[in-house]
Amino acid sequence: MVNATAMAALGLTLAGCTGSTASNRTTTVSFWGMGREGEVVQQLVPEFERQNPGVRVHVQQFPFSAAHEKLLTAFVGDATPDLAQLGNSWIAELAALGALEPLNPWVSHSEVIDSAGYFRGIWDTNLIGDTLFGVPWYVDTRVIFYRKDILANAGFSEMPSTWSGWERAMQAIQRQVGSGRYAIFLPTNEWAQPLILGLQVGSPLLRDGGRYGAFSDPTFERAFGFYLRLFRTGLAPPLGNNDIANAYQEFARGRFAMWITGPWNLGEFRRRLPPQLQKLWATAPLPGPSGDSSAVSLAGGSSLVLFRRSQQKPAAWRLVEFLSRPEQQLRVYQLTGDLPASTAAWRESALADSAQMHAFWVQLHRVKPLPKVPEVELIATKVYQYAEQVIRGGQRPEAALAELDRDVNRILEKRRWVLSRVSSGREVLVR
Amino acid sequence: MSRSSGGPETGAAWLFLAPALILIGVFFFLPVGASLLLSFTDFDIYTIAHWQNVRFLGLRNYIELAQNATFWLAVRNTFYFVLVGGPLTLGASLAAALLVNSRLVRFKPFFRAVYFAPFVTTLVAVAIVWRSLYHPEYGLINYGLGLLGVGPINWLGDPLFAMPAIILLAVWKNFGYNMLILIAGLQAIPEELYEAAYLDGAGAWRQFRHVTLPMLGPTLVFVGLITMIGFFQVFAEPYVMTQGGPLRSTTSMVLLMYEEGFRWWRMGNAAAIAFVLFGLILGGMLLQRRLQRERVP
Numbered sequence: 001m002v003n004a005t006a007m008a009a010l011g012l013t014l015a016g017c018t019g020s021t022a023s024n025r026t027t028t029v030s031f032w033g034m035g036r037e038g039e040v041v042q043q044l045v046p047e048f049e050r051q052n053p054g055v056r057v058h059v060q061q062f063p064f065s066a067a068h069e070k071l072l073t074a075f076v077g078d079a080t081p082d083l084a085q086l087g088n089s090w091i092a093e094l095a096a097l098g099a100l101e102p103l104n105p106w107v108s109h110s111e112v113i114d115s116a117g118y119f120r121g122i123w124d125t126n127l128i129g130d131t132l133f134g135v136p137w138y139v140d141t142r143v144i145f146y147r148k149d150i151l152a153n154a155g156f157s158e159m160p161s162t163w164s165g166w167e168r169a170m171q172a173i174q175r176q177v178g179s180g181r182y183a184i185f186l187p188t189n190e191w192a193q194p195l196i197l198g199l200q201v202g203s204p205l206l207r208d209g210g211r212y213g214a215f216s217d218p219t220f221e222r223a224f225g226f227y228l229r230l231f232r233t234g235l236a237p238p239l240g241n242n243d244i245a246n247a248y249q250e251f252a253r254g255r256f257a258m259w260i261t262g263p264w265n266l267g268e269f270r271r272r273l274p275p276q277l278q279k280l281w282a283t284a285p286l287p288g289p290s291g292d293s294s295a296v297s298l299a300g301g302s303s304l305v306l307f308r309r310s311q312q313k314p315a316a317w318r319l320v321e322f323l324s325r326p327e328q329q330l331r332v333y334q335l336t337g338d339l340p341a342s343t344a345a346w347r348e349s350a351l352a353d354s355a356q357m358h359a360f361w362v363q364l365h366r367v368k369p370l371p372k373v374p375e376v377e378l379i380a381t382k383v384y385q386y387a388e389q390v391i392r393g394g395q396r397p398e399a400a401l402a403e404l405d406r407d408v409n410r411i412l413e414k415r416r417w418v419l420s421r422v423s424s425g426r427e428v429l430v431r
Numbered sequence: 432m433s434r435s436s437g438g439p440e441t442g443a444a445w446l447f448l449a450p451a452l453i454l455i456g457v458f459f460f461l462p463v464g465a466s467l468l469l470s471f472t473d474f475d476i477y478t479i480a481h482w483q484n485v486r487f488l489g490l491r492n493y494i495e496l497a498q499n500a501t502f503w504l505a506v507r508n509t510f511y512f513v514l515v516g517g518p519l520t521l522g523a524s525l526a527a528a529l530l531v532n533s534r535l536v537r538f539k540p541f542f543r544a545v546y547f548a549p550f551v552t553t554l555v556a557v558a559i560v561w562r563s564l565y566h567p568e569y570g571l572i573n574y575g576l577g578l579l580g581v582g583p584i585n586w587l588g589d590p591l592f593a594m595p596a597i598i599l600l601a602v603w604k605n606f607g608y609n610m611l612i613l614i615a616g617l618q619a620i621p622e623e624l625y626e627a628a629y630l631d632g633a634g635a636w637r638q639f640r641h642v643t644l645p646m647l648g649p650t651l652v653f654v655g656l657i658t659m660i661g662f663f664q665v666f667a668e669p670y671v672m673t674q675g676g677p678l679r680s681t682t683s684m685v686l687l688m689y690e691e692g693f694r695w696w697r698m699g700n701a702a703a704i705a706f707v708l709f710g711l712i713l714g715g716m717l718l719q720r721r722l723q724r725e726r727v728p
Contacts, residue, residue, distance in 0.1 A: 069693055076479055097480040189676060242673060243588030245566050374476055378695045385679070392590070393678055410495075418477050418484055 027315045028056045032071075032084035035064045037138070037302065040335045041085075041323070048322045055315045075099045080307040082316040085137060088125040088303050093374035095133045101306035101313065103132040112321040117342055121299040121367035128372055134303030135320055136341035138332060141297045141367050142192055142260050142286065143359045145269065149280045150177065150257040159284035161295060163226060166287040170235045173257050182237045185247065185256040186230060188388045189240035191380040192298055193260055197223035199296050199368045200288050206408075210373040211416045213408030215383070216401040224387070224397060226289075231391045238391045248272040251281075260286070262300070263360055267337040283359035285366070292366070299367035301341065339364070375411050382407055470702035479696070492703035502704070504679055505687040508594060509708075512683060513662045513715075516598040520658055521651070523602055524609035529639075531610070532617045543614070547607040554604065558671040561600050562587070587673055590680035597668050597681050604668070605661070609654045616650030617643070652723055656716065663712045684708045 033041045038061030045057045060081070062070060068090065074080045075097055086094065094100050103126075107113050115123050118136050126134040144159060151159070154172035170183035177183075186193045198205055203220040206213060214220060230236045237256070244250055251259060252273050259265075269281060288295025304320045306313055322328060329340035330349055339360055346352050352361035370376050386404040389395040470492055477484040496502045531542050549557065564571050565586035573583045586596040620643065628638050644651075666685040669675055675682035675690075684704060692701030 072476065072479065072696060093476060097476065189674075239588060240677060242676060243567070243585060245563070245569070375695075388676075388678055414473055414475060414477055414484075417486070421484075 026054050026056050027312055028058055029083065029312050029315045029319055030058045030060065030081035031316075031319065032081045033059055033061050034067045034085055034087075034302075036336050037085055037332070037338065038062065040332060043335065044323065044328055044331060047328075048319060051322070052315070052318055055318065057319060071099075072097075078309065080309055082310040082312045083304060083306050083319060085302045086134060086305045088122075088134065088136070088299070088301055089370060089376060091126060091133050091303065091305070092128060092372040092376065094305070095128045095131075096374045099307060099309075100133045101308045101310065103135065103306065104130075106306070106317050106320075107132060107135070110317075110321060113324050117344055119299075119341070119343065119364045119367065121296075121369065122301060122341060122364065125299045125301075125369040125372075126303050134305045135324055137302050137304045137323060138329070138336075138338035139341045139364055140262050140264075140300035140302075140339065141360065141363050142196060142262050142300075143297065143363050144258050144260055144284045144286060145251075145265060146258040146282060146284060147251070147254065147280055148282050150254060159287065161285075161287050162291055163287055163289045167230075167235075170230070170258070171233075174233075174235055177254065177257070181254060182256045183235040184230060184258040184260075185239075185244075185250075186227070186236045186260065187241045187244075188231075188238060188391055189242065189384055191384040194224060194227045194383055194387050195370065195380060196260075196286065196296070196298055197227050199298070200286070200294050202294070204371070206371040206373065206379070206412070209419070210371050211412055211419065213379070213405040213412070215408065216398070216405045221398070221401060222289075224401060227387065228390055228397055240388075252277050263339050264337065266356055283356050285359050285363040296366045296368045297363050299369045301339075373412070373415060375415065378411060379408050382411075466702045466705060469698055470706050472699045474698040474702075476696045478698075488699070492699050493707070496700075496703055496707065501679060501682070502684075502687065505682050505684045506707075506711075508680065508682055509663060509665065509684045509711075511594055512598060512601070512665050513659060515595075516601050516665075517655070517658050517662050519598065519602045520606050520609060520662075521655060523606040524613055524654070525651075527606060527610040528613035528617055529643075532614050543611070546610055549604045550607040552604075554667050555671055557600070557604060558668075562672065565596055588677055590678040593673055593677055593680045597672060600672065601662070601665065601668050605658070609658060612654055613647065613650060616647050620646040652719070656719060659715055659719065660712055663708065663715065684711075 031041065032038070038059065042059050042061070045059060049055060049057060064087075067087075071080075071084070071086075071090070071094065075094070080099060091100070107115070113135055119139060122136045122139050126132055126136065146159060150173055151157075151169065154169060154176045156169045156172065160166045160169050173183040195205065198215075198220045201219055201223045203217065203223060204214050205220070207217075215224075231238055241247070247259070248268065250256060251269075266283075270278070273281065286295050286297050304323060306316050306320070310316055323332075324342060326340070326342050326345035326348055329342045329345040330351075332338055333340050333345070333349075333351070339357075340346060340351070346361060351357050370380065373379075382404060386395075386400045386407075390397050390400045471488055471490070472478075473486050473488055473492075527546050530536060531539055531546065536542065563569070565573075567573060567583050567585040567588065570586070572586065576582075576584065584592055586592050624642050624646070625638055628642050633641065664685050665683045666689065669681040669683055669686055670689070673681045675686050685708065688701045688704040688708070691697045691704065
């Protein structure tokens with residue numbers, strides 16, 4: 001706790017410094033970046049400063065694990081930056097706080113940014129109602145990484161596109177590889193997989209405008225049943241990420257043949273898998289319960305947001321526009337491997353033509369966001385915890401889902417109360 | 432000095448005490464009072480957005496905790512850790528202290544430093560090493576057990592073994608500090624007592640039982656108390672090793688409090704957990720004092 005307070009205090013002092021230097025002629029814009037992207041953006045800044053004389057950019061970088069706490073304490077302490085990189089699952093929360101600047105007017109006057117130049121599902125994650133709170137910077141979704149050789153040995157030349165075909169392929173693989181090896185690795189401590197399957201069958205996950213859980217509805221139950229069956233029939237090992245020391249090593253050894261994971265692993269696979277394996281792995285869009293239109297995945301990634309209390313919005317917006325240009329998006333891709341949000345960047349670079357990237361290109365056209373409520377991450381965590389109770393704890397699926405809904409409804413109780421006050425005329429949600 | 436209530440001396444005393452009292456008041460009693468108040472509310476991120484989004488709940492946070500299975504699991508895990516890990520740490524540190532303090536041992540400073548080293552090593556670095564020791568397939572511990580004919584154990588992945596694994600790590604990490612205090616206690620025991628006992632015909636065991644232990648009593652009580660308080664607040668070990676898993680089998684009360692407070696920003700809930708933990712530690716201390724008083728009339 002001491003650390004947390006000290007960190008918050010440090011954050012406030014630093015942010016205080018950047019604010020006060022914005023005097024005389026030069027305008028200083030403060031940018032908060034997270035993780036690797038926060039480092040990389042420093043390399044893009046000189047070009048921006050050259051194109052915009054009189055604007056200086058002060059980049060502050062911090063790890064993702066500290067980002068949430070830092071943003072909230074900065075908001076409380078009135079020390080938010082001018083703009084930041086923000087994971088799009090946090091947009092609902094910061095928008096509910098009233099920390100973010102609505103971007104609709106900015107975009108409608110922009111010559112660089114237009115919603116048509118982005119993947120629709122990704123753009124949608126930045127909308128709360130009709131209000132736009134972020135511009136996609138880089139995108140993220142989940143596809144299947146698989147071993148071509150193992151799949152071929154099982155008699156399948158390519159990844160099937162339906163659940164039933166997928167399950168048959170996994171069963172065929174399982175027969176081939178025998179015990180101790182598995183068709184697919186679905187870490188039991190990740191929420192993405194069960195939630196994606198839920199989105200695929202059309203479950204809204206939450207109902208009544210995010211007031212109640214919809215997990216014990218028959219729709220989600222179907223997805224949950226499919227997910228659990230993969231464990232029950234031995235196609236997936238009942239293991240979490242902590243139980244597997246080095247998933248890359250295990251993938252290389254053929255301990256599992258498929259893995260649902262994200263774009264950051266494109267680079268990791270190239271780096272960490274032995275050379276003889278480099279020709280043997282491939283990526284494929286996720287199969288869906290009933291063909292392509294249902295084969296959706298998660299709309300993830302980071303957006304660029306402006307803060308409502310910023311004094312330098314025009315300059316900050318210029319930086320947003322600069323970072324949204326296809327050539328800058330491609331530079332971020334080259335430096336980090338993050339997939340560009342701008343579709344023009346994909347086309348201009350023929351990125352989508354590369355075999356391993358193509359699956360992402362296809363999948364990104366079929367992505368859905370998680371419910372846009374501030375509690376979404378907590379709820380998502382609950383989903384895997386209850387699934388784990390079934391997989392490893394032997395609970396009955398229906399009972400787990402009923403309990404999950406009860407838990408989720410308890411979590412959303414505050415939200416229901418706040419929303420009821422809003423509808424009764426008291427303006428409280430956004431200041 | 433005797434009866435000067437209200438006299439100028441009392442005023443002076445208050446004046447001298449004032450800086451300390453103000454500091455304690457502002458930096459201790461005020462935050463504690465504030466978090467007690469917090470525990471009766473539903474302070475969360477909606478409240479940060481707008482201060483009107485807060486409700487006074489009375490005891491509802493506490494009642495909901497009592498109905499929350501995860502919380503009870505955290506309480507159980509915490510007690511498991513304290514009741515098993517505490518005595519083990521005490522035993523290990525006493526044994527190490529006796530060994531290092533023994534006249535037969537050479538290179539005492541070297542061993543003291545070696546045993547103390549885990550305590551001053553960064554836990555995150557230690558965790559990386561221990562995670563590979565515990566690895567179900569390639570870990571050294573399972574390799575050793577394999578030589579004895581014991582099948583591989585999924586130390587950190589099996590809900591049954593995760594807590595013992597964490598306890599083992601915590602004992603190893605913490606016994607050095609207690610050992611140092613106990614060595615100081617051992618060295619304060621006058622040599623004549625041992626000589627007298629020897630002349631009376633007491634062997635090594637009886638010397639230990641009737642000279643060392645009673646003379647070490649106060650030190651042991653202190654070490655026990657400090658260990659108990661520290662172990663009730665277990666957080667870092669499960670946080671870096673298992674994140675509270677698998678199946679929440681290593682989620683301690685402080686870890687749960689951290690998640691509620693700093694991950695999900697549900698401060699009201701987190702404050703309630705903090706006060707339950709405070710109550711438990713206070714209860715533990717009172718119990719220990721009671722036992723101590725009964726033993727030493």
